[in-house]
Amino acid sequence: MPLDAAKALAAGPRTGEISWTVRDVQLYHLGIGAGVPPDDPGELRYALERGPRVLPGFATVAGGGAPGVIRALSLPGVDVDLARVLHGGQALTVHRPLPAEGTATRTERLTGVYDKGGAALLVLRTETADADGPLWTEEARVFVRGEGGWGGERGPSARPGPPTGPPDRTVRRPVRPDQALLYRLSGDTNPLHADPAFARAAGFDRPVLHGLCTYGITLKAVVDTLLDGEVTRVRSCDARFAAVVYPGETLRVRMWRRHAAVQVSVSAVEREDAPVLDGTVDVDAPR
Known part of the structure; x- marks a missing residue:
C-alpha cells in the first residue's frame, strides 16, 4: 500500500506515557561510546549510578521502545517497507536539564509529508513533558525511498552554508x-543495524550504525571538547544525516564556535573523510 499523505496529515496527535531509570541513561551513554577510558573521571560521570550527568541526546531514546523514525511508520496512512526507510535528520530542543530518572507524557503527530521526487519526507514532531512542565521537543525527519513523485509540496530545502575557515577543534x-x-x-531494533541479510536487501554492504548513535557521539564530542562536560549548557541540536556510518569506522568531528552555537561537520576517516553528518548545537554562555 503506498503512502497516503492526506490521511497521514489528518491523523490526530498520539499521546502516551514513558518512563526511564538511571540504568537506561547508563546504557544509552555506553551505546554512544562513553566510558572510554574507564578510569577517566569525566567518562565515569556518564557511567556510574551516583547522579550521572545526562546527555541531552538521551531524550531520543527515553522510555525505550521504537525511536521517532520508526514510530512515524505506524501512523495512519503510512504503510511502507522498512527496507526503504532512512533517517534523514533529527532536531532536539531541551527545555530544562533532563532528570536521570522520571515519568513523562509524550505527544506526537506528523507535521509534514513532502514530495522529494524519488522519496517522501515525513516529519514527526514530539513534545514531552512531566508534572513540572515541558522537558524536550524533538523532530525526526524520515525519508521513504520510492514514495515520492505524487506532485505534493517539496517542503523546506534550505541548508546552512558550510563552515568557513579552519575548525576551532577537531x-x-x-x-x-x-x-x-x-x-x-x-x-x-531496526534490523538494518544488525542483520546482514536485511542490510543487503536495503542496498548496503553490511549493517549500518544508527543515525541517532552518530548524533549522540557528535553531541558528546561537543560537550566534552568545547563545553567542559557541562551537559546543561546544550539548548538544542539540529543535524542532517548526509550518509551512513559503518561500525568499526572512525569519525572525525570538526567544530566551529559561532557565538552561542557550535557548527559541526562529521566525516568517516577510512572513506577519505566522506561527510556523514552536519549540524548546529545551540549552547548557553559559560557560567
Missing part, C-alpha cells in the same frame, strides 16, 4: 565494531 571518535548491537539495546 577530534576523532572510534566506533566499535559492535557499537550498533550495543546501541540497539536502548530501543531501536
